[in-house]
Amino acid sequence: MSFDLVVKGGTCVTASEMFEADIGIKDGRIAALGEGLNGEDVIDARGNLVMPGGIEAHAHIAQNSATGGMTADDYTSGSISAAYGGNTCIIPFAAQHRGMGVTETLDLYDSRAQGASVLDYSYHLIVSDPTEKVLTQELPAAFKRGITSFKLFMTYDKMLVNDAQFLDVLSVAKEHGALTMVHAENAGMIKWMTDRLLARGLTAPKYHALSHPALAEEEAIHRAICMAKLVDAPLLIVHVSTPEGAALVQNARDAGAKIYGETCPQYLFLTHEDMDKPGMDGAAFMCSPPLRDKATQDVLWQHIQAGTFDVVSSDHSPYRMDETGKLANGPDAPFTVIANGMPGIGARLPLLFSEGVGKGRLTMPDFVALSSTNAARLYGLLPQKGTLAIGADADIAIWDPAAKGVISTNNQHDNAGYSPFEGWKVTGLPITTLSRGTRVVDRGQLYAKAGHGQFLPRAKFDATG
Amino acid sequence: MSFDLVVKGGTCVTASEMFEADIGIKDGRIAALGEGLNGEDVIDARGNLVMPGGIEAHAHIAQNSATGGMTADDYTSGSISAAYGGNTCIIPFAAQHRGMGVTETLDLYDSRAQGASVLDYSYHLIVSDPTEKVLTQELPAAFKRGITSFKLFMTYDKMLVNDAQFLDVLSVAKEHGALTMVHAENAGMIKWMTDRLLARGLTAPKYHALSHPALAEEEAIHRAICMAKLVDAPLLIVHVSTPEGAALVQNARDAGAKIYGETCPQYLFLTHEDMDKPGMDGAAFMCSPPLRDKATQDVLWQHIQAGTFDVVSSDHSPYRMDETGKLANGPDAPFTVIANGMPGIGARLPLLFSEGVGKGRLTMPDFVALSSTNAARLYGLLPQKGTLAIGADADIAIWDPAAKGVISTNNQHDNAGYSPFEGWKVTGLPITTLSRGTRVVDRGQLYAKAGHGQFLPRAKFDATG
Amino acid sequence: MSFDLVVKGGTCVTASEMFEADIGIKDGRIAALGEGLNGEDVIDARGNLVMPGGIEAHAHIAQNSATGGMTADDYTSGSISAAYGGNTCIIPFAAQHRGMGVTETLDLYDSRAQGASVLDYSYHLIVSDPTEKVLTQELPAAFKRGITSFKLFMTYDKMLVNDAQFLDVLSVAKEHGALTMVHAENAGMIKWMTDRLLARGLTAPKYHALSHPALAEEEAIHRAICMAKLVDAPLLIVHVSTPEGAALVQNARDAGAKIYGETCPQYLFLTHEDMDKPGMDGAAFMCSPPLRDKATQDVLWQHIQAGTFDVVSSDHSPYRMDETGKLANGPDAPFTVIANGMPGIGARLPLLFSEGVGKGRLTMPDFVALSSTNAARLYGLLPQKGTLAIGADADIAIWDPAAKGVISTNNQHDNAGYSPFEGWKVTGLPITTLSRGTRVVDRGQLYAKAGHGQFLPRAKFDATG
Amino acid sequence: MSFDLVVKGGTCVTASEMFEADIGIKDGRIAALGEGLNGEDVIDARGNLVMPGGIEAHAHIAQNSATGGMTADDYTSGSISAAYGGNTCIIPFAAQHRGMGVTETLDLYDSRAQGASVLDYSYHLIVSDPTEKVLTQELPAAFKRGITSFKLFMTYDKMLVNDAQFLDVLSVAKEHGALTMVHAENAGMIKWMTDRLLARGLTAPKYHALSHPALAEEEAIHRAICMAKLVDAPLLIVHVSTPEGAALVQNARDAGAKIYGETCPQYLFLTHEDMDKPGMDGAAFMCSPPLRDKATQDVLWQHIQAGTFDVVSSDHSPYRMDETGKLANGPDAPFTVIANGMPGIGARLPLLFSEGVGKGRLTMPDFVALSSTNAARLYGLLPQKGTLAIGADADIAIWDPAAKGVISTNNQHDNAGYSPFEGWKVTGLPITTLSRGTRVVDRGQLYAKAGHGQFLPRAKFDATG
Ligand SMILES: [Zn+2]
Ligand SMILES: [Zn+2]
Ligand SMILES: [Zn+2]
Ligand SMILES: [Zn+2]
Ligand SMILES: [Zn+2]
Ligand SMILES: [Zn+2]
Ligand SMILES: [Zn+2]
Ligand SMILES: [Zn+2]
Structure with missing residues (x-):
């Protein structure tokens, strides 16, 4: 058999x-893993690692907030940055x-993504208004459309x-097989802390960290888990930032x-001290949950x-x-009206x-699992995405x-x-x-065009399979 | 490329x-995974599962005990039974x-295994006499020989x-990269319980269970873990049979x-009530640690x-x-002088x-991980054994x-x-x-001959890799 | 010295x-503990136990609910029942x-209690509307009045x-030294369960138990504890009814x-099966949190x-x-509109x-601690009430x-x-x-008159003293 | 009634x-607690605290070790130091x-204590050789003699x-109602660490700390608890020095x-850094378990x-x-042959x-419980010792x-x-x-003579009573 493209001589890494x-690729899919494969096109991967491309499962792209702001990235710039960073699939939010x-x-969101993304994409649906109609008609319809993860805010x-x-x-979600995700922080605690900070005139960006105490995360994660247990539904806690939350x-x-957890690089590499900068400079490091401390980083790695x-x-x-x-x-805005979040998709x-593989904290298969395979499994994309299996989409990242x-x-x-x-x-x-x-990025050069990426209808969540 | 053998059309299952x-096989190795492969020989696997063969990592074969007994199976019968049961590799003990x-x-043990086994094999070395010479010369020599796991008894x-x-x-072990394994039960507790049972004339097989209380396992596992922590060495607890031990x-x-655990089918499927039979019949169900109860089975599954x-x-x-x-x-022998153990390799x-996949407790990839891939990883055989990767030995089990x-x-x-x-x-x-x-067993027929199996020098234990 | 009254020859029991x-009593206080004391009046307590009278710290008396109902007991009948049951002090709620x-x-509540109670009393203040005025003026004023415990509902x-x-x-509360108490159940979970039960027509009293799942208590207790930790304030969880809640x-x-817990006899002696009776008979056993099961009783005792x-x-x-x-x-009222609660002060x-001392679960000092001394300590009454110390009020229960x-x-x-x-x-x-x-009840006869009992201003909560 | 001695006007503190x-005292016992008591002798305690005297339940006095050494204190000097330090009763060991x-x-030990002690005393019996005769005859005989606590070493x-x-x-012990106490450290871990330290020539006193790792205590405490559970017997872990041990x-x-714990001032106030002194000076701070670190102190206080x-x-x-x-x-002796232990009874x-009451960590009743009442309860002396109750021995410490x-x-x-x-x-x-x-010490002056103290037969251990 001849292949459209062969990735030759690399060290393949899977989650196991x-x-x-x-790797022999035909019609966009992995058609063969073997030795001595030939193809019309060849990438020499000798000395390099050949891995399933990363799946970025938590990104805010072309998303307008409830207060009117719009993220700086649209599906084109967002997906390009992702691709440069080794990703081949993104799952932002539709809010x-x-x-x-x-x-x-x-x-x-279809209108925002279609024709724009260089990578295949889906959305998690943020539900902020679960009316009767939403619950009985629209969520089932979304599910049929292949949107199989719903995100909630506490x-x-x-x-x-x-x-x-x-x-x-x-x-x-349970009835249909969707996975619920949750931003877990206690609203009352945040409000109470914020009111007291503002009352004392403590409005600089760094006070954002104090206004979102670790106990607010611990509380909300526990509550969310109790609710998932009551319904016996799977639940994923996004951006866990505290030892207490992780322990729960x-x-x-x-x-x-069936409780799952996610954490983020900012909680592993930055601390709230990064917010303690003159003027508004600290605002670059504002996110929610906020950055914590060094000891927390160690526990999260563990x-x-x-x-x-x-x-x-x-x-x-x-x-x-800037003003956008x-x-x-x-x-001079107080921290309460500064947009939360920081870039990092690339x-x-x-x-x-x-920091993981290089510092001996992770094996290479661990890296693949954490960056790609597990997300594919949780979000209904395996084995189409997230692995190097026969029949899978040839979504591959080659690393030096x-x-x-x-x-x-x-x-x-x-x-x-x-960049933070x-x-x-x-x-x-x-x-x-x-x-x-198809090459999206190769040795620093962008090849794929906006619109190469397609919407991915996803399968239902299935923890046992 | 043409292959020596192609396994066609099956559903491949890996740990992920x-x-x-x-699957295209050449010179005994997996040379290709793909579509439409051709070979001189073909196995039609349509409708079946194609998995890495099982690795049986805890079996007593051709092993004489300290009190003189010899196991009923030698490397030929033991490996044949394993092969019928879906295994392609065995790691018994050299005591x-x-x-x-x-x-x-x-x-x-080389003399006992060589020319006898139908499957590739290695041994875990049981160390009962760690003299200075053993510690400084013979264990390093064993390690160089590819024996990279040492087992201890408490x-x-x-x-x-x-x-x-x-x-x-x-x-x-830590110095060389070997994995230590341990049979963890507290000797003093067992002796104390046994003495009291014998003093009361309670000698029937069923009293064996009382003589090995759950606390004896809990205690010894905790102690073993403390010792592993002191040395910062990896440790695998074999045949965990209690909720308390599993929790530790x-x-x-x-x-x-870096603490690892193993359990066994008898603790998942049998209970100490199986020992409560007339005469010596209960002896068939005597093993150490002993069978526990139904509630324990549920916890072990969890x-x-x-x-x-x-x-x-x-x-x-x-x-x-019988008398052998x-x-x-x-x-009429008291339980203290009845050989412990039961068959189950097949x-x-x-x-x-x-009971796992069929009852919805495990996914198929979980099954592969538990039966094959994890053992290969822990015992220094991955990726030669335990997976369906290019270059791996073509050790494959096809399941209906x-x-x-x-x-x-x-x-x-x-x-x-x-059979228990x-x-x-x-x-x-x-x-x-x-x-x-090479076909070892195919549709009930044994093909491989004694001696097909070869000794496998194993790589060092590497938790991060 | 001659005493007004001497309790002679009894076995005194304190919390230690x-x-x-x-016991020599003068002017209503314990003036002496000794041997051979003489007084104008003497109670022969030989063969009996002489203990600090019970302090009933959770009772709803002369209390109207938010929906208009009024408890069947006023301060006269409530305090008389308490006195017959060995209590000498009550702390109901002012809602x-x-x-x-x-x-x-x-x-x-002063108007309801004054002249009515046969025992000394105070109230816990239930706060349902913590306006700015309440927080800044009225709670401090209540505290000055000797009301040093505030109760909240979740x-x-x-x-x-x-x-x-x-x-x-x-x-x-923290600022002034008051102790906050909380009825901890998650309102949303209860509503959600209730809605689903009602939607299916499941309205009988027994469904009340299902509508208040154990997870609702576990969740709310965890949340309450998190909030107490945020403020670093003491908190008492009333009527804990679940193993999970108790573990928290x-x-x-x-x-x-500084987290404290209370449980109640109904959770130790009754189960939700008591609610499973024909017609409305089960309503007699409706309380919130609801009765649980037998296994829970054992854990609560532990x-x-x-x-x-x-x-x-x-x-x-x-x-x-009845209709009152x-x-x-x-x-035929659904469980949602049936008054919650059951009698039990006596x-x-x-x-x-x-069940405690008699069954070997508690020592007699444990009984005194649980029934009297600990409540006195938590609610600012020690050593005036809750013990047999010199200078303490002669609030004494003599038990056969x-x-x-x-x-x-x-x-x-x-x-x-x-009675349940x-x-x-x-x-x-x-x-x-x-x-x-003063004798309130003696050998079945009531002596004290309504109005004997006086309002007790209480000291601040002091966990360390 | 007139008393032999009245302690007037003090603030009495009990465990509750x-x-x-x-306090009116007659014939050596507390005959009355009251107001306006008169006696032939009076101590003015106004402004002072009147507490049950301390019970020192872990002291090595007139004890020879297995290697031949003898403690520096005999029953006279040991009890005098105790009395100056506010104690009225001592329970050293008979080894x-x-x-x-x-x-x-x-x-x-009777011969060593009789006529020597200024305070009442008993012994815990150290059992190092539990022969059949010891188990069946001598321990029961010791129990009848009023020795109701047995200590073991691991x-x-x-x-x-x-x-x-x-x-x-x-x-x-369980059969008779005795309480078992244990020095819990893992002998094998200590030996292994010691051998390695000595092999490297690390013999200075400070290496003693390394030779007794925290894991050795954690292990042994867990093992001891498992054994107590197997027998369902009460057990007290002496001198707990680690967070892990305390948590167990x-x-x-x-x-x-029924597991009880003891810790000691040295673990609360000193650290292993105190051993890091030139020459043999560090030996003054050698004890087993060894001193730990500052973080441990905080956890032990908690x-x-x-x-x-x-x-x-x-x-x-x-x-x-010195050489005695x-x-x-x-x-120049290596740490392995230096006597372990330090003084501290006074x-x-x-x-x-x-540090406890004065720094707000303990209430005064807590102090009494920890220093006196709990020991009396655990070791069968309550209410004769350890409290201010009618009929109790008038063992009283007056504190300014x-x-x-x-x-x-x-x-x-x-x-x-x-003094360390x-x-x-x-x-x-x-x-x-x-x-x-009787005054033993009063305002710095010693009054009681050697021999005032008497042997105390103790009652059996009774956790529920
Ligand atoms: Zn986000
Ligand atoms: Zn978020
Ligand atoms: Zn075995
Ligand atoms: Zn074994
Ligand atoms: Zn209530
Ligand atoms: Zn309530
Ligand atoms: Zn000692
Ligand atoms: Zn000791």
């Missing part, structure tokens, strides 16, 4: 092992705001659902509950190693440090590889494990205008990214 | 996913008795090591220690699902119900598949997931003369077993 | 020990309803506070937080023994089984003594440890018209109750 | 409360060495019992086991507050810094009061809570020749100690 093999229908929401006045609504959504996920898992977290995502939330983003409310994998680089906004290819990881040195970088057998 | 593919050297021990007067000796062995393994793992156990092994210890085995000390995988059978000593092909699982109905059975591309 | 002594001021509330639409309000009250209290205590619970209170909530009480909404101590009786509504002296403990046999009964040296 | 009262009978041992070659022996002793005690208690430890004892083990004690094996209570002092060997009145707490400033000091109504 490493082996030398050529229902109150008063909007779910179908309307999905149509809107904080943010305009987004949060109350506990009974949370149970309603879990119940519908671990304990629930240990006890047999949880990654122990299997508490299935995914490490970027939570890419790009807002520029963080400074929309002026240069930096996630190089940081995780360099010895390449050295420095993270900088200049090499991130997004529109945020800054500016200056971090990394060893190991993606050099080629293939999407369905 | 399932996909349809042909050093006090006064024996390690090299002498390994030479002895009970049995003639086999046990004391705590300082345990630390000595852990220390040598889980907690240690959760906290980042731990399998939660990832506490990396391996489920048979602890195949075949003794016939269980009845060596006569028909039944392990059908039971695990049927719908085949129905009944476990019976008649279909186990071992020499034990009975007699009468268990299973769905899903191995129909073909390939060792390095 | 037992000893033989006469602020929304729109009411706190001072107004306390004045109202469920019941008309009573509950939200999380930010909870933090506000904790913060004010225990863990928080173990970790050094927690009592382990010190998790400082107090065992009755949660006396008397509603008659449970049947106010008719004989049965608490005989049950606790008989061998007396046998049967709990029946006929001997409870309350107005509920039924009807028919329970007990050994050990109070025979004389003294309030400030 | 504080109150103002006079059976291998080959000795138990009766012989007790007779020997380390020290000449003292330790193996696990089966441990179970034997627990079993006999706490968890066992939480789960309902456990004291949480109730994990019932007693805080001195583990007074006086060896002089620490330097018996010369000035410093225990002032340190605990000043405002007195300031500095711990120094000069004011300790023992024979150790140094030299220079510690304390606020709150005992000024008068009464034993059975």
Whole structure:
């Protein structure tokens, strides 16, 4: 058999092992793994790692917030940055705001993504208004459309659902086989802390960290887990940032509950001290949950190693440090009206590889599992995405494990205008990214066009299979 | 490329996913995974599962005990039974008795295995006499020979090591990269309970269970873990049989220690009530640790699902119900002088598949991980064994997931003369077993000859790799 | 010195020990403990136990609910029943309803209690409407008035506070030294379960138990503890009814937080099966949290023994089984509109003594601690109440440890018209109750008059002193 | 009634409360608590605290070790130092060495104590040789003699019992109602660490700490608890020095086991850095378990507050810094042959009061419980000792809570020749100690004579009573 493209001589890495093999690609799919394969086109991968491309499962792209802001990245810039960072698939959010229908929401995001993305994509549906119609008609319709993960917020006045609504959504999700995701922070605690800080005139960006105490995360994660247990539905806690929160996920898992956890590079590499900068500079490091401390980083790494977290995502939330983003409310705005979030879709994998594999914390198969395979499994994409199996989409990232680089906004290819990881040195970088057998990025050059990426209807969540 | 053998059209299952593919085998190795492969010989696997063959990592074969008994199976019958049960590799024990050297021990077991096994094999080295010479010369020599796992006993007067000796062995193992395994039961508790039972004339087989209380296992596992932590060495607890013991393994793992656990089918499927039979009949169900209760089975299953156990092994210890085995000390012997153990090398995988995958407790990739891949990883055989990767030995088991059978000593092909699982109905059975591309068993027929199996030098233990 | 009254020859029991002594009482206070004391009046206590009278710290008396109902007992009948049951002090609730001021509330309850009670009393203030005025003016004023415990609800639409309000009250309580108490059940879970039950027509009393799942208690207790930790304020969880809830209290205590727990006889002696009766009969056993199961009883007892619970209170909530009480909404009312609660102020101590001390679960000092001393310490009454110390009020209960009786509504002296403990046999009964040296009840006869009891201003909560 | 002695006007403190009262003493017993009491002799305690005298339940006095050394204090100096330090009762050890009978041992210690002690005393019996005769005849005989606590060692070659022996002793203790105590450290770990340190020439005193790792304590405590559970016998872990060990005690208690814990001032106030001194100076701080670190101190305090430890004892083990004690094996002796232990019988209570009550960590009743009442309860002395109850021995310590002092060997009145707490400033000091109504020490002056103290037969251990 002759192949359209052969990736030759690389060291293949999957979530379970490493082996030398050529990969034969035909019609965009992996048609063969073997030795001595020939194809019309050949990529010489000798000395390099050949891995399933990363799946970025937590990113805010072309997303408008309830208060009117719009992320700095659209599907083109967002997916390009992802591709440069070794990803071949993205699952941003489609956010229902109150008063909007779910179908309307999905149509809107389809219009934003279609023809724009260079990578295949799906959305998690953010549900902020679970009306009767949403619960009984629109969520089932979304599910049929291949949207099989629903995200809820326990904080943010305009987004949060109350506990009974949370149970309603879990119940519908369970019935259809969708996975519920949750941003877990206690709204009341945040409000109470915020009120007291503002009352004392403590409005600088750094006070954002105090306004979102670790106990607010611990509380909300416990509550969310209790609700998932009541319904016996699976639940994924996004962006876990505290030792206490991680321990709750671990304990629930240990006890047999279908509770999953995600953490993010910012909680592994940055601390709240990064917010303690003059003027508004600290605002670049504002995100929710906020950055914690050094001791927390160590515990989170330990949880990654122990299997508490299935995914490490970027939570890419790009807002520029100007009036279109963080400074929309002026240069003296209190932390309460500064957009939360930071970019990172391009930096996630190089940081995780360099600090994880390079520092001996992770094996290479662990890296593949955390960056790609587990997300594919959780979000209904395996084995189409997330692995190097026969029949899978040829979504492949080729890495030079010895390449050295420095993270900088200049090499991130997004529109945020800054990187919170500016200056971090990394060893190991993606050099080629293939999407369905097509070069998206190769040795620094962008090849794929906006629109190459297609919408991915996803299968239902199936923890046992 | 043309292959020596192609397994066509099956559903391949690895530890991480399932996909349809042909497997092309050349020179005993997997040379290709793909579509439309051709070979001189073809096995039609349509409708069947194609999995890495099982690795039986806990079996007592051709092993003489410290008190003089010999197991009923030698490397020929033991490996044949394993092959019928879907295994392609076995790692029994080479037991050093006090006064024996390690090299002498390994030479002895080489002589017993060579030319006898139908499957590739290695041994775990049982160390009962860690003299200075053993520690400084013979264990390193064994390691160089490819014996990279050492097993210790915390009970049995003639086999046990004391705590300082345990630390000595852990220390040598750590230095070389060997994995230490331990039979963890508290010798003093067992002796104390036994003395009291005998003093009251309670000698029937069923009292064996009382003489090995759950607390004896809990205690010894905790102690073993403390010792592993002191040395910072990896440790695998074999045949965990109690909720308390499993929880200790889980907690240690959760906290980042390199502690691994194994359980066995008998603890999942049988209970101590099976020992409560007239005369010596209960002796067939005597093993150490002893069978526990129904509630324990549920907890052990939960731990399998939660990832506490990396391996489920048979602890195949075949003794016939006659004067060569269980009845060596006569028909009225007290439980203290009856050989411990039960056969199960052939039944392990059908039971695990049927009760695990068939009952919805495990996914198929979970089954592969538990039966093969994890053992290969822990014992230094991955990716040569334990997976379907390019370059791996073509050690493959083809299963008919719908085949129905009944476990019976008649279909186990071992020499034990009975099966503790007699009468268990299973769905899903191995129909073909390939060792390095050669049919060992195919649709009930044995093809490979004694001596086909070769000794496998194993790589060092590497938790991070 | 000559005494007004001497209790002679009894076995005195305090929270820490037992000893033989006469008690000399002068001017209503304990003036001496000694031997051979003489007084104008003498009670022969030989062969009997002389203990600090019980302090009933959780009772609903002369309390109107947010939905308009009134408890069947006023301060006269409630205190008389308490006195017959071995109590010498009661701390019911003064319930602020929304729109009411706190001072107004306390004045109202003063008017209900003054001249009515036969025992000394105080109130816990229920805060349902923590307005700015309440927080900054009225709670401090209540505290000055000697009301040093505030109770909050996390469920019941008309009573509950939200999380930010909870933090506000904790913060004010901490500042002044008041103890916050909480009814901890998750309102959203209860609503969600209730809606689903009603939607299926499941309205009988027994469904009340399903509508208040154990997870709702576990969740709310965890949340409440998190909030107490955020403010670093002490918190008492009332009527803990689940193993999970008790474990949370225990863990928080173990970790050094000032978290306290209370459970009630109904959770120790009854189960939800008591609600499974024809027609409305099950309504007699409706309370919130609801009755659980037998396994729970055992765990709660274990927690009592382990010190998790400082107090065992009755949660006396008397509603008659007629149109004034449970049947106010008719004989076919769904469980959602049936008054919650059951009587028990008179049965608490005989049950606790008989099942606790009599069954070997508690020592006599444990009984005194649980029934009296701990409540006095937590609620700012020690050493005036709750112990047999010089200078303390002569609030004494004399018990015949061998007396046998049967709990029946006929001997409870309350107005509920039924007892959920009807028919329970007990050994050990109070025979004389003294309030400030005055006989309230003696050998079945009531002596004290309504109005003997006085309001007790209480000291601030002081965990370290 | 007129009394022999009245302690007037003090603030009485018991384990449960504080109150103002006079104490009337007659015939050596507390005959009255009251107001306006008169006696032939009067002590003015106005402004002072009147507490049950301390019970020192862990001290090595007139004890010869298995290797031949003798403690620096005999019953005269030891009891005098205790009395100056606010104690009124001591329970040192009577140590059976291998080959000795138990009766012989007790007779020997009787001969050492009789006529020597200024305070009442008993012994815990150290059992190092539990022969059949010891188990069946001598331990029961010791129990009848009023020796109701047996101590075992898990380390020290000449003292330790193996696990089966441990179970034997627990079993006999349970049968009679004795409390077993244990020095819990893993002998094998200590030996292994020691061998490696010596092999590297690391022999200075400070290496003692490394040779007794925290894991050795954690392991042995867990093992001891498992054995106590197997027998269902009560067990007290002496001198707990690690967070892990304390947590095991706490968890066992939480789960309902009768496991008790003790810690000592040295683990609360000193660290292993105190051993890091030139030459042999560090030997003054050598004890087993060894001193740990600052973080451990905080955790141990937290456990004291949480109730994990019932007693805080001195583990007074006086060896002089000369050839009679620490330097018996010369000035260059390796740590392995230096006597373990440090003095502290006189410093225990002032340190605990000043750092506990004075720093807000303990209430005064907590102090009484930890220093006296709990020991009396555990060791069968309540209510004769350990409380201020009618009929109790008038063993009273009067403290000036405002007195300031500095711990120094000069004011300790023992024979150790140094104090590890030299220079510690304390606020709150005992000024008068009464034993059975007789002044032992009063305002710095010693009154009682050697021989005042009498042997105390103790009652059986009774956790529920
Ligand atoms: Zn979020
Ligand atoms: Zn996000
Ligand atoms: Zn074994
Ligand atoms: Zn075995
Ligand atoms: Zn309530
Ligand atoms: Zn209530
Ligand atoms: Zn000791
Ligand atoms: Zn000692």
